[in-house]
Amino acid sequence: MDVPQPQGAHLPLASGPDAEGSGRAGRTGRAERADAADNRRRIMEAAARIVAEKGPGALTMNAVAHETGMGVGTVYRRFGDVAQLLFALLDEREKRFQEAFMTGPPPLGPDAPPLERLRAFLHALADRVTGQLDMMLAAETAAPSARYSSGAYATMHTHVTVLVTRVRPESDAALLAHMLLAPFMPSLTHHLTRDGGRTVDEIKAATDDLLLGIAHPR
Amino acid sequence: MDVPQPQGAHLPLASGPDAEGSGRAGRTGRAERADAADNRRRIMEAAARIVAEKGPGALTMNAVAHETGMGVGTVYRRFGDVAQLLFALLDEREKRFQEAFMTGPPPLGPDAPPLERLRAFLHALADRVTGQLDMMLAAETAAPSARYSSGAYATMHTHVTVLVTRVRPESDAALLAHMLLAPFMPSLTHHLTRDGGRTVDEIKAATDDLLLGIAHPR
DNA sequence: GCGCGAACCGGATAGCTTTCCGTTACCGGG
DNA sequence: CCCGGTAACGGAAAGCTATCCGGTTCGCGC
Numbered sequence: 001m002d003v004p005q006p007q008g009a010h011l012p013l014a015s016g017p018d019a020e021g022s023g024r025a026g027r028t029g030r031a032e033r034a035d036a037a038d039n040r041r042r043i044m045e046a047a048a049r050i051v052a053e054k055g056p057g058a059l060t061m062n063a064v065a066h067e068t069g070m071g072v073g074t075v076y077r078r079f080g081d082v083a084q085l086l087f088a089l090l091d092e093r094e095k096r097f098q099e100a101f102m103t104g105p106p107p108l109g110p111d112a113p114p115l116e117r118l119r120a121f122l123h124a125l126a127d128r129v130t131g132q133l134d135m136m137l138a139a140e141t142a143a144p145s146a147r148y149s150s151g152a153y154a155t156m157h158t159h160v161t162v163l164v165t166r167v168r169p170e171s172d173a174a175l176l177a178h179m180l181l182a183p184f185m186p187s188l189t190h191h192l193t194r195d196g197g198r199t200v201d202e203i204k205a206a207t208d209d210l211l212l213g214i215a216h217p218r
Numbered sequence: 219m220d221v222p223q224p225q226g227a228h229l230p231l232a233s234g235p236d237a238e239g240s241g242r243a244g245r246t247g248r249a250e251r252a253d254a255a256d257n258r259r260r261i262m263e264a265a266a267r268i269v270a271e272k273g274p275g276a277l278t279m280n281a282v283a284h285e286t287g288m289g290v291g292t293v294y295r296r297f298g299d300v301a302q303l304l305f306a307l308l309d310e311r312e313k314r315f316q317e318a319f320m321t322g323p324p325p326l327g328p329d330a331p332p333l334e335r336l337r338a339f340l341h342a343l344a345d346r347v348t349g350q351l352d353m354m355l356a357a358e359t360a361a362p363s364a365r366y367s368s369g370a371y372a373t374m375h376t377h378v379t380v381l382v383t384r385v386r387p388e389s390d391a392a393l394l395a396h397m398l399l400a401p402f403m404p405s406l407t408h409h410l411t412r413d414g415g416r417t418v419d420e421i422k423a424a425t426d427d428l429l430l431g432i433a434h435p436r
Numbered sequence: 437g438c439g440c441g442a443a444c445c446g447g448a449t450a451g452c453t454t455t456c457c458g459t460t461a462c463c464g465g466g
Numbered sequence: 467c468c469c470g471g472t473a474a475c476g477g478a479a480a481g482c483t484a485t486c487c488g489g490t491t492c493g494c495g496c
Binding site: 033 | 475
């Protein structure tokens with residue numbers, strides 16, 4: 001069956017010569033072959049080019065295959081579908097964001113009280129989603145459920161879970177974390193900002209209201 | 219251009235011989251022609267049959283066309299895409315739910331304090347989503363953004379907005395309403411219940427935690 | 437009844453997705 | 467250096483989506 005492995009270095013946050021971070025087959029195989037890794041890179045480049053030139057809507061597996069000169073099957077072998085390709089592209093741009101909230105300065109990073117960090121994180125998330133809205137929307141449109149199996153989501157969820165646990169140890173933090181992330185789905189953000197004429201600041205304000213429940217002691 | 223009009227009688231909640239409720243072109247046209255209305259009905263019937271027999275995944279425009287003996291173009295003329303067809307099917311099953319929270323007995327219906335109603339509504343929503351998960355997931359997969367332009371969502375959003383306004387008049391109730399509905403997206407519910415092994419009761423409990431912020435006076 | 441324009445029907449078409457499998461290219465061990 | 471097993475490549479094929487447009491049908495107004 002041979003499930004494709006999009007590969008996005010996430011939690012490790014390694015920043016070496018990048019020689020690593022791409023190309024293992026989970027725990028169950030050996031390293032990705034050199035030509036395969038090369039194709040993966042060429043595919044991502046082509047995909048980024050297409051997105052930059054014609055927008056995320058023009059990103060099709062066919063177009064990528066044509067752009068790289070490969071066969072369609074090859075593209076599908078590396079990335080199972082358009083959604084995975086888009087998530088891989090997003091993952092690359094996500095690294096800076098992850099560093100910010102995992103190791104950066106307060107209020108986003110460590111050295112700040114949990115509740116404040118949580119608030120800062122959600123505000124930053126609001127900015128990030130509106131900033132990358134087109135690509136995120138395309139990714140969600142291609143496969144809504146893929147969101148939850150992406151490395152980026154896992155990282156954010158873990159982060160929020162930890163913070164919620166600190167603030168309200170008695171709650172079901174993992175579940176609450178999902179619910180706090182849900183309002184930032186690309187489709188809703190799109191609806192609010194593009195159709196509904198809402199601003200990011202309004203969204204942040206409403207987020208604060210939502211946080212009151214977690215914030216309040218009793 | 220002639221945008222298709224899925225037609226789901228929503229707010230009116232009319233329950234007459236059902237002779238009405240299907241078939242106008244918004245405010246800008248005249249009634250749907252008899253043969254067209256007839257085709258709409260036949261399409262919905264065929265769609266319902268396909269879903270019942272082979273699951274929502276098997277619902278394609280092609281399949282419906284074949285099942286009804288119509289051309290594909292006709293199906294597309296009535297319902298712009300699979301998502302609209304699915305939403306139309308869902309709308310039919312939604313009526314009972316709408317009656318429950320709009321005119322039914324407490325705690326869901328009127329005659330209950332707003333906060334209690336809000337809580338009851340979200341709990342009922344959790345049940346409803348898990349109950350119809352397959353179809354809702356299919357609809358979301360077909361077009362994630364369609365959710366927000368569906369009549370069912372509009373109704374729910376209005377309802378929640380009203381309740382939130384009663385509880386916290388100074389807040390941006392409309393925005394908060396969106397955020398309170400977001401955790402019940404089919405894709406998240408699917409992730410939680412099917413992949414995450416969560417139960418509806420756990421989800422309800424977490425919902426209560428989320429509501430604390432709205433609930434609390436200060 | 438009747439005529440006419442709008443609305444509708446249906447199938448052909450183009451492009452995309454995803455699978456499948458024969459062929460080809462890598463690469464670790466001998 | 468060569469060899470064999472394995473992974474990867476590539477393109478054909480099947481099915482779906484969505485659009486388009488010539489021919490047909492409805493139903494309003496007379």
